[in-house]
Amino acid sequence: MELINFDNAATTFPKPPSVIRAAQEAAQTLGGNAGRGGHALAMRSSEAVFSARETVAELFGAAPENVVFTSNCTHALNLAIHGIMAGGGHLIISSLEHNSAARPAAALAKDGRISLSVAQVFPDDDRTVESFRRLIRSDTKAVICTMASNVTGQILPIRRIAELCKSRGICLIADGAQACGVLDVKLEGINILCTAGHKGLYGLSGTGLLVSDGKFPIKPLIQGGTGTSSASLMQPTLLPEALESGTLNIPGIMSLKAGVDFLRSKGIPRILAHEEEVCRVFMEELKSVPKVQIYRSPKAGYVPIVSFNVENLPPEKVSAALSEKGFCLRAGLHCAPLAHSSNGTKSGTVRFSPSVFSRPQDAVRLAKTVKEL
Amino acid sequence: MTYVIAAMPSYTYAVKAKRLLTAGGYPCEIQRSGYSSEGCGWELRIGGDSRRALDLLKSRRIPFSLSGGDEEWS
Numbered sequence A: 001m002e003l004i005n006f007d008n009a010a011t012t013f014p015k016p017p018s019v020i021r022a023a024q025e026a027a028q029t030l031g032g033n034a035g036r037g038g039h040a041l042a043m044r045s046s047e048a049v050f051s052a053r054e055t056v057a058e059l060f061g062a063a064p065e066n067v068v069f070t071s072n073c074t075h076a077l078n079l080a081i082h083g084i085m086a087g088g089g090h091l092i093i094s095s096l097e098h099n100s101a102a103r104p105a106a107a108l109a110k111d112g113r114i115s116l117s118v119a120q121v122f123p124d125d126d127r128t129v130e131s132f133r134r135l136i137r138s139d140t141k142a143v144i145c146t147m148a149s150n151v152t153g154q155i156l157p158i159r160r161i162a163e164l165c166k167s168r169g170i171c172l173i174a175d176g177a178q179a180c181g182v183l184d185v186k187l188e189g190i191n192i193l194c195t196a197g198h199k200g201l202y203g204l205s206g207t208g209l210l211v212s213d214g215k216f217p218i219k220p221l222i223q224g225g226t227g228t229s230s231a232s233l234m235q236p237t238l239l240p241e242a243l244e245s246g247t248l249n250i251p252g253i254m255s256l257k258a259g260v261d262f263l264r265s266k267g268i269p270r271i272l273a274h275e276e277e278v279c280r281v282f283m284e285e286l287k288s289v290p291k292v293q294i295y296r297s298p299k300a301g302y303v304p305i306v307s308f309n310v311e312n313l314p315p316e317k318v319s320a321a322l323s324e325k326g327f328c329l330r331a332g333l334h335c336a337p338l339a340h341s342s343n344g345t346k347s348g349t350v351r352f353s354p355s356v357f358s359r360p361q362d363a364v365r366l367a368k369t370v371k372e373l
Numbered sequence B: 001m002t003y004v005i006a007a008m009p010s011y012t013y014a015v016k017a018k019r020l021l022t023a024g025g026y027p028c029e030i031q032r033s034g035y036s037s038e039g040c041g042w043e044l045r046i047g048g049d050s051r052r053a054l055d056l057l058k059s060r061r062i063p064f065s066l067s068g069g070d071e072e073w074s
Helices: A017-029 A040-060 A073-084 A099-110 A125-135 A158-168 A250-266 A268-286 A315-324 A337-343 A360-372 B011-023 B050-059
Strands: A067-070 A090-094 A115-119 A140-146 A171-175 A192-196 A208-212 A292-294 A306-310 A330-332 A349-352 B003-008 B028-032 B042-047
Touching: A017 A250, A040 A067, A040 A208, A040 A250, A040 B011, A067 A073, A067 A250, A073 A099, A073 A140, A073 A171, A073 A192, A073 A208, A090 A099, A090 A125, A099 A115, A099 A140, A099 A171, A099 A337, A115 A125, A125 A140, A125 A158, A140 A158, A158 A171, A250 A268, A268 A292, A268 A306, A268 A360, A306 A315, A315 A330, A315 A349, A315 A360, B003 B011, B003 B050, B011 B028, B011 B042, B011 B050, B042 B050
Parallel strands: A090 A115, A090 A140, A140 A171, A171 A192
Antiparallel strands: A067 A208, A192 A208, A292 A306, A306 A349, A330 A349, B003 B042, B028 B042
16 A cells, blocks of 8 residues: 655655765765764765755855754754753743643743743734733743644744844744745744754754854753863853764764755745645645534634544544555644644644645545545 | 964864865865864864965954964964
8 A cells, every 4th residue: 555644744755865865875975973083084074064054054044153953853942942041031932832842841940940931822923923022021031932833834923023032132942843944944033943854854854953043152951072172071162063962963964955955956935835735735625524624714824734623533533544545644732732722622633744745636535535534 | 385273163163264265265274183282173274375364264253263372384
């Protein structure tokens, strides 16, 4: 049975052939430990890693030295949250945050190290911005805001929230996991962008990014070898090495570079248009089916994600039934319980998320299968 | 030939500096630093008009320090 992946919001699959080739070539030729030695193998790896930093920096409008390679978006968010909130203070997160941001924030609050507020997100951007504005206090140090919900795909007004944060000297940490690769994401007011490498950027699993504008120092969460100033027991303070202790995932980083090159060769607007069309076809097939509820508001904008439920069927049962027919969709809370409280979907949803490789005809076949459930 | 050795805080800054200087027509090479009280590190060996090369690094706010003080080797 052919498996059709409509769970690309979790991780994109298949990967572009150029991504697989890049990882394979890295495993075969980049055997030196980047930044750790002066011999030819190490230098070759170091040069390659710097080239990857440049590629990522250009995509997001950052400086290459402010591009930090991480294991995934959760890793990046933990570095950012712990690093910015190390001295305490007040933190605001949106009501659509993934647990990758919500849990480290909640853990710090539970330990009494920070105070935490949750800003309600609405389909109406004005109301969303206002809910952030109302929560700001004199000791508010940072705001964490996803750029697009991983549950419904709702796009948040990140530019307006960035202006608000800038006017108050607050650090804005953006979770770009569902936005990068389909929206033209630039730092432009975002102080720290955290994202996955293995989703819309098409790198392999085990890759992620923290991209800083350098305005807010991030205290390292992990200390260790950096290949520099090794006589000192103190962690270096300069990015990226300050946040990259330990050996880098060089095949993963090279796959991520190839993924970004792939995006740029295809064109992000073209990728978005294709994925939106796949979503449109899927929703069109289901819009007149009374037992199917799709969670979208006409007032909001969305990345190519469609969350839905089938009446009287738990999401996990829908997902299992679809899986038997070869369709891979994720069901449940999608690690974002706050979002379900906001959306009124406490039992979860089924999530449809295409990629650049998804075919509209498969979305039609999927919709017909959903109708028959 | 005259050259200077600029100690770089990391390999990342060494490559950034090298690419900038090479594009500006200043020949330079990255090398591992010899033993110093700082431990492992990176240096940039810059040839040509090294004063102007260093000014270029400063203008781009690329951190470096001159090994053995502010002097040239030849």
